[in-house]
Amino acid sequence: MSQHFPAFIIVIPLIAAFFIFTAGWLKRTYCFYIAAVALAISLFSSFGLLLQVLQNKVVVYHFGGWSPPWGIAYRVDYLNGIVLVVSAAIAFLNLIATKKSVEKEFIERVGPFYALYVLFVTGTMGIVVTGDAFNLYVLLEIASLTGYALIGMGTEHAALASLNYVFMGTIGASFYLLGIGYLYIATGSLNMFDIASILPNIFQSNVVLFAFVICLTGLFIKMALFPMHTWLPNAYTYSPSPAISLIAPLTTKVMVYVMIRILLSVFTPSFSFKSMAVNTSFVWLAVIAIVVGSILALSQQSLKRMLSYVMIAEIGYMVGGFWLANRAGITGAILHIINDAAMTLCVFLVAGNILYRVPGDSFDNLKGLFRKMPFSMGAFVVGALSIIGVPPTCGFFSKWYLITGGIAAGHYGFVAALLFSSLVNVVLFFRIFEIGYFEPFGDLHISGSMDEEEKTFDDAPLGMLVPLMIVAAGLIALGIYTDTLVTKVIQFAIPGGIS
Amino acid sequence: METIVSIRPFLAVLVSILAVPLIVSTRRTNFREGWTFFAAFAKFSIIASMTPVILDGVEIEYTIAQVLPSVAIKLKVDAFGMLFALVSSFLWIVTSAYSIGYMRRLKEHSQTRYFCYFALSLSATIGVAFSANLLTLYLFYEMLSFATYPLVTHHQDMEGRSSGRKYLLFIVGSSIGLVLPAMLFIYHMTGTLEFTQQGFIAGIVPPKLIWILVLLFVFGFAKAAVMPFHSWLPAAMVAPTPVSALLHAVAVVKVGVFCILRVLTGVFGTQLLFSSQMDTVVLYLASFTIIAASLVALSQDSLKSRLAYSTIGQLSYIILGAALLSPKGMIGGMMHIAMHAFGKITLFFCAGAIFVATGTKNISQMVGIGKRMPVTLSCFFIGSLSVIGIPPGGGFISKWYLILGTLEADQRFMLFILLSSSLLNAAYFLPIIYKAFFCTPEESLFENKIDEAPPWCLVPLTITAICSIFLFFYPEPFFSLAKIVSVGIFSGQ
Amino acid sequence: MDNLFLYFGIFLSLIMGLSLYRALFGPTVLDRMVGVNAIGSKTTALLVVIGLLYHRVNMFVDIALAYAMLNFIAVLASSRYFQKKKNLHEEIGRK
Amino acid sequence: MKWFGFIAVFLCGSLFIYGTVEFPGWGDPLSPTSTHVSPYYIEKTMEDTSVPNIVTAVLADYRGYDTMFETAVIFSAGIACLFLLRQMKRKKTDFRLYRHTATGITFRIEKGGKLPPTAKEFERIDGLWTPYDLIIKTTGRFIIPFIQIFALYVIAHGHHSPGGGFQGGVILGASFVLFAISHDLRSALNRMSEKLTAFFYTLGVYIYAGTGALCILLGANFLDYSALATILFVDPVTARSHGILIVEIGVGIAVMAVMVILYYNLVSAGKFDEGL
C-alpha cells in the first residue's frame, strides 16, 4: 500500500471532507472524528513518504497510470517531503487543538466548517506535493476558496476583509495561471520537470522572462510580500480563531514553498539566479517588507493584527533568504518555512485560546493573562522567543542561516533588516508580556495573597492546551534537531549548482 | 589537555530546570522551598564533584545537540567556568535561604514564580559557565536575560515595568543587535565557534574587523555593564533584594563579565588582542567605567543604587584584569569574580535585611542603625572591607593580584586607576559604617534595642561574610583554578 | 458556399453590434435587457454558422441548442427582479 | 485614483503587449504548444480510451486528477456559500403571511395566532411575493423537462460531442434554477430540498473520488480506469471509456447540485424563504 502514499495524502482527506459534510447532517460530533482520522492518515502517509524519500531520493506517483508529461504526476523529493510532513502535522495538531473553540464558535456549522477545513488541508498539501504546474493552480484555488470561506465567517469586518482577500487572491492565482500559460506557450508542457528540461534551450526568450515575472508577481501577491500585503492583516485579524491558526501557518508559507519550487525546479537556478541585479532587487524588496512589516506591527493595538504584520515581515525573511541565491540563504528560507509555520501555529493557537476565554484580542483585553492563563501564555512566550530568534527555539536557527546567507552574499542590508526585525519583535512581544504581566496587578504587591491566584486561574480547556504544549515543545525540538533536518533533508533539496 | 565526556555538566545545568515543575506543582510553601533547596544542593554537589577533576587539569565535555554544521550546543567544563560555577552555585544555596526569610517576611506575592525563575536563571548561569562555544554561550546568555526579566519586574508596578523595559532594551537589544551579528560574522569567516585556549580567529579575520568585533562583544554583553551600557543595572535594583543580591551581584553581571573574558580569550586570544592593540582600548574602557561608576556611587543615597554603581565599577576590575594580558592580572581578574561575589552579596543581603527590618532604603536614614542591627551592620562592614580591598576581606587578594598584573604588564596608569578607585570605594562605603555605628540619630528614629531581621535573613548574610573573610585566608580552590586558567591562556606566550 | 457563410457571419456579427449599442447605451435597464436578448438570439445563429464554417455543425448544434434553452433564464431572472422590486431607477430602502 | 489606476493599468498593459512580441503567431501549427505534448493526446486518444472527444478524454482521464479537484472546487464553493450565508437559526418574525391559493386572499397571522393547517390550499408567502405570471410559469413547466433531458444527453454524450459532466450539470442545475425563477423558491425547495441537494453534491464527488479509490483497490494507480476492466467485464480501453462516463456523471451530479445550492443561497441571502 505504501506506493499509494502520495495519493493517500490528498485523497483521503478529500474523501473525508465529503463524508464530514454528510455526517454533519446526522450528528455533529462525528465531523471532528472523521476529520481527525483523515488527517492522521494523511500525516502518517506523509511521514511514510518522507521516509521513502530518505531512502530512495524521489518518489513519483502517476495518476491514472499516465506518465508525465501527459498525465499528472506527483513527485515527492526532499524539498516537499519535509514541507509536507510539517503541513500535515500542523493541520492535525490544529484540528485537535481547536476542537473546543470550533464547537463554541460554529455551533450550527460544525459540519461545513470541518469539511472546509479538511478541503483546505487537501489543497495545501496538494500544492506541496504536486509536480504539475496546472494542477498546482487548481489546488491553489481549492485552498484559497476554502480559505476565503473560513475567513469570511469571522468577527467584525471579516466579510469585507475576506472579500478583499478574494480579489487579491484571485489576481494572484490568475497571474500565476497566466505565468504558467506563458511557460506553456514557450514549452508546450505543464509538467514542472518536463518544462525544466525544455527551458534551457530557450532561456533568452522574452516569453520565458515574462513567464518568470508574471509567475512571481502572482506568487508574491498570494504570499503577501510587502507591496501586495494589503489583504493579509484584515483577513487574519477578523477571521475566526480556529481557522486562522490553520490558514496563517500554511497559506503564505506554502506559497513561499511554491516560489522556491517554481524557481528551483521549473526555471532552474541557472535562469532564476542569472542576473545578480534581479536577485539583489528582490532581496531589497524583502528588506523593505521586513522593515515595513515590523514598523507597522509596532503601531497595532490588537494581538492578531500585530501577529499578521509580524508575518508580513517573516515572509520577507523567506523571500529575501531565497533570493540571496546561496546555499545558506536558501537553506535558511526552507528552514524558515518549516519553523515559521510551526511558530505561527503556536502564537495563533495561543491567540485562539485567549479569544476562547477573553472577549477580544485587543491589547486592553490581555491584561493579567499571565495569571489567568499561565500555560497558554507560557506557550506564547516560547512562540514569541522563537519569532524573536532566541536559541534554542527553532526561529533562531533559521535566522542564523538567513543571516549567514546574507553575510556570504555580502548583502548587509538584509542582515541589518533581520536584526532590526528581531529587535522590533522583542519590543512587540515584550509589550504584550508586559500587558499580560503587569496590568491588573499594580497594587497586588501590597494586598496580594495566594488565594487570589487560585481564583483568577482560568486557562483554556485541557484539550486545547495539550496540543499547544506539544507545539511549543516542538518549537524547541525543531531548534535542537535543526542540524539533522539540514544535513539529512534540506541540503539535498537545494540543487548542487548553488554554493 | 585531557578531555573526558561526561553528562555531569549537563546535569548541573539541568537540575534546576527540572526543579521548576516540582516547584510549580507543589502547593505547600514549605515543600516548594524545600525543592529549591534540594535543587541548589544538588547543583552545588554536582559541580563540586567535578572540581577535583578540573583541578587535575582535565576538561569535561558534553554535547547536548548538534544544531548547526560544526556547531553544537555543547558544554565544556574548564577551570574558568568551574570557578564561576562554584561561586554561583554555592551562593544560590545561601540566597535561597535568604529569599525565604526576605520574601516571607515581606509577604511578597507570586513566590512560586519567583522561585521558578530563580532556578531557571541559575541553570542559565551554569550553562554560560560551562559553554563550550559561542553559540551555547549566547543561548544561555539569552536564556538568562529572559529568565531574570520576571524577577526584575517582580513587583509588577509601574516602576518595575519601566525598569524591566530598560533592562530588556539594554540586555536583549545589545545581545541581538551586537553580539549576534558579531557571532554570525565569526561563524561566516571561520566556520566554527568553538572556544579554544588561544582563540581561533587569528589570521582568518582581517585586523580591521578585529576592532569592530571586540567592541561589539564588549558592549554587546551588556550584562557586564561597561559604561555606556550600564544604566540597566541601577534600574534593575527595583527587584527584590535577593534578586539584586544573587543576580546583580553575582549571576547576571558576572555572566556578562565572564562572557567578555571568555570571548576575549577563547575567541580572540591574548596574542591577537595584543597584536591588534585592542587590549589598550578595553583597558581604557574599563578604567573609565571604574572611575566614573565610583564617582556616581558617591552621590547615591539609595543603598541599593550605591551598591549597584559599586558593582559596575568592580565588574570592570575584572575586565581590566583580563585586558592587562598578563598572567597575574588574569589571576586577579578571575579571583575578583569570586571575591567580589562574596563581598557584594553580603552587602546586598545586608541592605535587604535592613529593608526587611526597618523598611528603610536610603543611606541618609540609616544613622545609628548599627546599634539596632549590630550583626547585620558588622557583616556589612566585612563586606565593604572585601570590596574595598582591605585585609582581612577576600577582595584584598584579588586586588593584590590585579596590581601585580598592572606592574607585570607595565601599565602604570592602570595602577593609578586601581588605587584611586579603591580610595573611592572606601569613600563611599566607610561613611555608611561610620554613620551606622558612631552617629546617634537626631530623632530617636530607632529605639535603642536590638531588632534584627529574621534568622532566615540573618544567617545567610553571616555565612557569606564569614566566607568572605575565610577566603582571605584560604583562597586555595579559586586560586588554583584561576592559575590553571592563566597558565592555559598564557602558556603559548 | 463557405465564403457565403463567412460573409453572412460577419454581417450578422456587425448587426449584433447594433444590438450591442442598445445594450450599452440603452437609457434604462430594460432596454439593455432587450439588447442582450437580441444579442442572445444572434449568438445562437452565429454558433450554427460557425459550425457550418468548420464543417462540423453537428458538434456546434448542441451548443446552440443549449443556448436557445438557457438564454432566457437570464432575461427571466432580470425581469423577475422588477416584479419583486417595483421600481426602475431608485432603490427602496431595505426593510 | 482613477487616473492613477488608468495609468498603472495602461503601463502594465503596454508591458504585456511588449511581452507578446516573441509569441508564436496566433494559430501557428508549429508552435511548441502544438508540437510537444498535445500531439500525443490527439493521436493516441482513440487507441488509449476509444473516446473521440479528445477534450473529454484528456479532461477525465489523462488529466482526470485535475478534474477531480475541479469538482472539489465546485464542492467547496457550495459548502463555502452555505457556510457563509446560510442562516441556520431562523429569526422569528412577528407575523407570517399565508395565501389561500384558490381565492388569492392573503392572511396575515400575528405571532401566537393559530397557523393554518398545512393543507395544500394554503401556502406560505412573504412580503416580496408577487402574483404568479401565467405565461412564464407555464413555459417554465413545459421547457424544464426538455432542458433536463438535454442536460442528461450532454452528460452522456460527452464522449462524442462537446459537453460532458460539467456542462450537463450546469444545464441541469439551470433547469432547477429556472423552476425556482418561474415558480418560486418555496416550490423549488419542495421539489429539490436543501438536504437533497447537499446529498447530491456529496454524491457527485463521492462517485468521482470513489472511482479513483476503487482503482487503487483493484491494484492500479489512483484514477487508472483500466483497472475497472475486471469488474465491468470489458477490455481495458473500453473500461477507460466507461470510467470516463462514470466520473462525468459524478461531475454532473455535483455541479448540478452546487449550482442549485448556490442559487438558493444567493437569491434568498441564506434564508431559504423567498427568492426571485
Added chain:
Amino acid sequence: MVDLLTIIISKYNYWGYIVLMMIGLYAMIVKKNLVKKIIGMSIFQTAIIFFYVSIGMKKNATIPIISHGHDGGEHAVHAVDFINPLPHVLMLTAIVVSVATLGVALALAIKVYQQYNSLEEDEIDSQIKVK
C-alpha cells in the same frame, strides 16, 4: 503593409486578451463598488481563459473531436488536423474555478451588504472608522 497585417492578424488576439485583462484589473483597482469589483474579477479571469484558448488555436485545423464514420472507417489521426485540446481542458477547469469564485465572492458581497447596508467601499470604510 502586408507584413503589418500579418503581424496584426497573428497577434491581435493576444492584444485582445491584454486589453480585457486590463479592463478587469482596472475595475478591481479603481472601482469602489464591490459588485463592480467582482465583475472586474470575472472579466480578468475570462481574459486569462481567452489567452489560453488563443494558445490552443491552430490554423487550418478542426475542433478536437475526432470524427468517425463520417468519411467511412477509421483513418489515421494527424495532430496537425486538430486544434490543441490541452488548453481547452485546462480552461474548463479554470471556468469552473471562476464560477466557484464568483459564487463565493457574491455570497461575501451579500454578507457585507447585510452588515453595512452598502456596497461602496468608501462608505463602508467611513462606517468602520466611525465605530
Added chain:
Amino acid sequence: MGSSALKHNSPKSPRQTRSIAPFLLTFFILFGIWLLLSGRFDGLHISLGVISCLIVAFLSSDLLFTSSETKGMTVTWLRFLRYIPWLLHQVFLANIHVLYLTFHPRMMDLIDPEIIRFRSKLKSNISLLTFANSITLTPGTITVYVSVYGDFQVHAIDKPSGRPLPGEMEERVGRIFSE
C-alpha cells in the same frame, strides 16, 4: 371556476397521487427527443437514454403533464400541428409588416403604440399560453399580462396590428384544445 387550472399554482402539487399515464407519456416524448439528440443507436447509449428519460420523467412528469391534461392528448397534438402552419403564415405576414415599419423613413408617424385589454374565452393554462405566445410571436403585438382567468393586456405597436385581436387566432387556439 377554474379550479383545475389553479391546481398547479399550489407548490405542493400532489406528487404521490399522480397516475402512470403522464409518466409514460412524458417518458416517450422525452425518449423521442433523446433519440433525436443522440443519434447513436448502440446498446450503451440507448440504455443510457432509457435511464435518463426515466430520471427526468420521474423528476418532471408532473410539470409537463398533469393528469387532467392527458386526456385526448393525441388529437390535441394533431390539431396543434395543423395550427402551426397557419401561425407561421401569420407570423410571416406580421413580420413583414414590422419590417416595413422598421425601415420606413417616417416610422414615427406610422406607429401608434397602445395597450389593448380584452377578456379571452380560453380557460386552460396551456391554451392561454399558446394564445399568449402566438400573440407575442405575431409582430406588432405583445402580450403584457395574462391573468389565470384570461384577462389579456396586449401592447400593440400600431392600430392595424392590434385590431384583429382576439379574433380568429383565439378561435383557432380554442379549437385546438377543444374549448
Added chain:
Amino acid sequence: MIWQLDLIILTFVIFCGIGAITIKDLLGAAILFGAYSFMMSLLWAIMGAVDVSFTEASVGAGVSTVFFVSAVFRTTRRTKD
C-alpha cells in the same frame, strides 16, 4: 480559424467589458456581463474550443448572470461608479 469574425466579436467583447464596468447601475452591469459572457462563448467557438464554448454558454447564460442578478436582488442596484 475565422479571424474576421474573431476580430469583430473581440471588439464587441471589449466594448461589452468596458460597458459592464462603467455602467452606473448594477443590474445593468450584470446584464451586460451576461452579454459579455455570450460573446466570449462565441469567441471560443470561433477558435474551435467547443467544449469551452459550451461551458461558457451554459455557465454564462444559465447561471452566472442569474447569480449576479440574485446578488443584486439581495443587495442593491445603486453604485457610484
Added chain:
Amino acid sequence: MNIIVIIFLVLGLIFFTGGSVGIIRFPDFYSRLHPAGKLDTTGLLMTMLAAALYTIQDFSTESLLTGLKIMLIVVFVFITGPTATHAIVDAGIRAGLRPWTKKEKAD
C-alpha cells in the same frame, strides 16, 4: 438547393437587420420589443432553415438528425422567445415604465 439556402440566409439576414435597426430606431422600450422580440425569432427561423437544408444536402442519418436538431433550436426559440419578450414587458409594466404613445407626443 444552394439557391434555396442562399435565399433563406438572405431572408434571415433581412429579418435580423430589421430587428437590430428596429431596436435602435423605435422610440421607447415597448415598441423596441416588437422588432427585437420577433424579427429576431423569425430571422433565426430563416437562418436555421438554411443551415438545416445545407446540412442535409449530403444525406445521411447523421446529417438528417443534425438538421432536425437545428430545427429543434427553432422550436425552443419559438417557445422561449415570446416568453422572454413577455417577461421583459411585464418587468417594464411593473417597473412603472409608461408606454410611449402618440398622444403624449402630441401633448
